[in-house]
Amino acid sequence: MAPLVSDGLTLEMVRDFLIGQEDTIIFCLLQRAKHPLNKNAYDKSFPAIPGRSGSFADIMIRDAESLYAKFGRYENPEEHPFFPECLPGSCVTGASFPKIFHPAAASINVNPAVWNAYFDQLLPLIAEPGDDGNYATTVACDLACLQALSKRIHYGKYVAEVKFRNETDKYEPAIRSRDREALMNLLTFKKVEEMVKRRVEKKAMTFGQEVTLDDSKERRKIDPGVVSRMYDEWVMPLTKEVEVEYLLLRLD
Amino acid sequence: MAPLVSDGLTLEMVRDFLIGQEDTIIFCLLQRAKHPLNKNAYDKSFPAIPGRSGSFADIMIRDAESLYAKFGRYENPEEHPFFPECLPGSCVTGASFPKIFHPAAASINVNPAVWNAYFDQLLPLIAEPGDDGNYATTVACDLACLQALSKRIHYGKYVAEVKFRNETDKYEPAIRSRDREALMNLLTFKKVEEMVKRRVEKKAMTFGQEVTLDDSKERRKIDPGVVSRMYDEWVMPLTKEVEVEYLLLRLD
Numbered sequence: 350m351a352p353l354v355s356d357g358l359t360l361e362m363v364r365d366f367l368i369g370q371e372d373t374i375i376f377c378l379l380q381r382a383k384h385p386l387n388k389n390a391y392d393k394s395f396p397a398i399p400g401r402s403g404s405f406a407d408i409m410i411r412d413a414e415s416l417y418a419k420f421g422r423y424e425n426p427e428e429h430p431f432f433p434e435c436l437p438g439s440c441v442t443g444a445s446f447p448k449i450f451h452p453a454a455a456s457i458n459v460n461p462a463v464w465n466a467y468f469d470q471l472l473p474l475i476a477e478p479g480d481d482g483n484y485a486t487t488v489a490c491d492l493a494c495l496q497a498l499s500k501r502i503h504y505g506k507y508v509a510e511v512k513f514r515n516e517t518d519k520y521e522p523a524i525r526s527r528d529r530e531a532l533m534n535l536l537t538f539k540k541v542e543e544m545v546k547r548r549v550e551k552k553a554m555t556f557g558q559e560v561t562l563d564d565s566k567e568r569r570k571i572d573p574g575v576v577s578r579m580y581d582e583w584v585m586p587l588t589k590e591v592e593v594e595y596l597l598l599r600l601d
Numbered sequence: 602m603a604p605l606v607s608d609g610l611t612l613e614m615v616r617d618f619l620i621g622q623e624d625t626i627i628f629c630l631l632q633r634a635k636h637p638l639n640k641n642a643y644d645k646s647f648p649a650i651p652g653r654s655g656s657f658a659d660i661m662i663r664d665a666e667s668l669y670a671k672f673g674r675y676e677n678p679e680e681h682p683f684f685p686e687c688l689p690g691s692c693v694t695g696a697s698f699p700k701i702f703h704p705a706a707a708s709i710n711v712n713p714a715v716w717n718a719y720f721d722q723l724l725p726l727i728a729e730p731g732d733d734g735n736y737a738t739t740v741a742c743d744l745a746c747l748q749a750l751s752k753r754i755h756y757g758k759y760v761a762e763v764k765f766r767n768e769t770d771k772y773e774p775a776i777r778s779r780d781r782e783a784l785m786n787l788l789t790f791k792k793v794e795e796m797v798k799r800r801v802e803k804k805a806m807t808f809g810q811e812v813t814l815d816d817s818k819e820r821r822k823i824d825p826g827v828v829s830r831m832y833d834e835w836v837m838p839l840t841k842e843v844e845v846e847y848l849l850l851r852l853d
Contacts, residue, residue, distance in 0.1 A: 369635065372812075376628040383621065398672075398692045405693070409672050416668055420650075420661050422737035440650045441657070446734065482698065485674035493745075544814060552812045560624075560804045562796060 356447050360515065363507050370501045371549050374584075375556050375576060377497045378475055381490040382571050385479030390488055391468060397484075406468075409488045410495075411435075426450060429503050431460045431495060453598040454506050459587055463499050466583045467491070474575045501584060505591030512536070512592075513599055524600050532593045542585055550577040608699050612767065615759050622753045623801050626836075627808050627828060629749045630727055633742040634823050637731030642740055643720060649736075658720075661740045662747075663687075678702060681755050683712045683747060705850040706758050711839055715751050718835045719743070726827045753836060757843030764788070764844075765851055776852050784845045794837055802829040 389395045390405040397405035411432045421441035422428050426449070430436055472491075481487075513520050523531035553573035641647045642657040649657035663684045673693035674680050678701070682688055724743075733739075765772050775783035805825035 373632060373635070376632065376808075380625060380628065383625070396694065399694070405672070409668075412668055412671075413665075416661075416664055417737055417741075419664075420657070420737040420740070422735075422741075425735055425738070428738070441736070442648070442651070483674075483677055484693070485669055485672040486677070486680070488672070489669075489674075548812070548814055551814065555810070555812050556628075556808055558807070560800065560807050562800055562803065 356449050358449055358507065358511050358514075360511050363504070363511050366504060366507070367501065368548075370497065370504070371545075371552055372556070374494070374497045374501060375549070375553050377490070377494040378471075378553075378576070379557055379570055381472075381487070381494055382475045382477075384476065384483060384487045384490065385481050386473065386476040387480050387482075387484055387487045389480065390484040405484050406488045406491060409485065410492050413489075413492055426455070426506075427500055427504070428496075429458050429460055429499050431464055431499070433458065449510060450506055451510075451595070451599050451601070453601055454595055457503070457506065457591055457594045457598075459502060459591055459594075460495075460499055462583075462587055462590075463495060463502060466579075466587075467495055467498060470583070471575070471579055475571050498584065502587045503591055505588040506595045508588070509536070509592035509595040509599070513596060520596060521600070524596050527597060529593055529597070532596050533589060536589050536592050542581070545585065546577045546581050549580050550574065552576075608701050610701055610759065610763050610766075612763050615756070615763050618756060618759070619753065620800075622749065622756070623797075623804055624808070626746070626749045626753060627801070627804050629742070629746040630723075630805075630828070631809055631822055633724075633739070633746055634727045634729075636728065636735060636739045636742065637733050638725065638728040639732050639734075639736055639739045641732065642736040657736050658740045658743060661737065662744050665741075665744055678707070678758075679752055679756070680748075681710050681712055681751050683716055683751070685710065701762060702758055703762075703847070703851050703853070705853055706847055709755070709758065709843055709846045709850075711754060711843055711846075712747075712751055714835075714839055714842075715747060715754060718831075718839075719747055719750060722835070723827070723831055727823050750836065754839045755843055757840040758847045760840070761788070761844040761847040761851070765848060772848060773852070776848050779849060781845055781849070784848050785841060788841050788844050794833070797837065798829045798833050801832050802826065804828075 390397075393402075393404045393407070395404065397403075398408050401408050403411070414430045414432050415435075415437055417423065418430065418436040418438070419440050421439040423430055423433075423436065424439050424441075425446050468491075519535060520532070523535060550573045553571060553576040554569065557570040557573065559570070642649075645654075645656045645659070647656065649655075650660050653660050655663070666682045666684050667687075667689055669675065670682065670688040670690070671692050673691040675682055675685075675688065676691050676693075677698050720743075771787060772784070775787060802825040805823060805828040806821065809822040809825065811822070
């Protein structure tokens with residue numbers, strides 16, 4: 350992926366990012382699927398770390414995000430933390446990222462919905478029951494999945510910005526009248542969504558196959574239909590939710 | 602991957618792990634290849650974090666390993682830190698892992714060689730020149746690559762243990778006479794190594810392709826030949842080095 354080094358934002362760049370991010374999401378899910386469910390890691394009543402409250406996953410992800418914050422990860426407007434309330438500032442000097450968004454866009458963070466969809470709906474469909482005791486490694490995989498999904502979904506800000514710039518006249522009336530439904534309709538392209546669903550299913554088949562030298566095996570490591578459903582039921586809807594929220598702030 | 606929940610170690614389990622880990626390594630390399638080289642992140646003379654010495658990558662990986670240690674990652678004998686000298690103890694109670702190795706095996710850690718091969722040889726071959734400023738995300742990808750490679754290479758301990766158990770008579774004389782060359786010969790199967798090289802190349806082609814609905818694109822995200830060379834020149838040699846070191850301790 351070429352970085353957005355200057356604000357030469359184009360629809361093609363946004364599209365390329367979204368397509369590339371499909372691979373990242375599927376690679377992360379395949380890694381997580383190597384471990385069993387390890388449900389104690391998500392159980393708030395299971396004593397994980399003495400003196401700290403929350404599940405093992407809550408605590409470890411909070412600490413990992415503090416580390417990332419210190420190293421400047423969230424200075425990049427493409428990244429959104431899951432526990433933004435108590436992150437330390439960045440210790441890194443240097444890197445600055447182009448200002449593409451309307452300043453109010455920073456307030457949009459749908460990660461609570463990403464978190465719930467991932468842990469409550471998706472995870473039980475990709476991880477086998479069981480416990481291998483490798484909670485730290487497993488939760489590191491969870492965080493990689495969450496970050497990949499969150500990045501895709503919050504890229505809705507770029508999608509909305511580029512669409513708004515290309516067709517300002519079309520979006521402005523619906524923004525001024527705060528008509529969410531009209532905005533959602535303007536942002537919805539059923540044929541494109543069907544294509545995305547078919548493509549991620551094909552990718553999950555391709556990347557999840559057991560590659561051997563004699564082409565004999567066909568076992569899939571995750572069900573490709575689950576990836577397609579995930580895109581249909583919450584990745585694309587949440588992305589559009591971000592787009593609508595962004596547009597509603599765009600003229601402020 | 603089924604966990605080694607009891608010591609029912611078999612050659613097949615070890616082989617399955619090694620094959621599955623090929624996918625993990627390639628997924629991690631593909632993720633790293635999405636970012637440009639970002640060479641300042643590895644430059645010890647580039648001021649990364651005020652008040653701390655080392656490159657951005659040195660400091661961040663050291664801190665990330667401290668976090669992982671706290672959450673018990675290195676209690677699992679399959680995991681080896683890159684900065685073992687000053688890790689905090691695990692805060693996690695509970696998880697215990699089966700004792701499969703000879704106790705002295707814990708002292709074997711070839712991560713310095715893994716680190717050098719990754720940063721000096723491999724990284725320049727998979728990352729395009731350039732700088733996108735996303736050092737925290739890039740180094741997180743580096744750490745994932747390092748951990749995946751390290752896990753594969755240190756799995757040599759299991760390989761050696763299972764081979765020793767299956768053919769103790771064959772290995773014992775070479776161990777007693779501390780004959781490294783004889784051990785290396787006993788552990789080397791040229792035909793198997795050639796097959797591994799061809800398989801990882803095929804995997805890199807399969808997982809690195811640009812999957813589209815109409816099968817039109819053929820662009821590869823990393824050069825499959827690089828993955829095959831990496832296995833040939835240092836993944837398999839370092840794995841065998843771990844095997845030899847392990848066997849030399851096996852009768853102590």
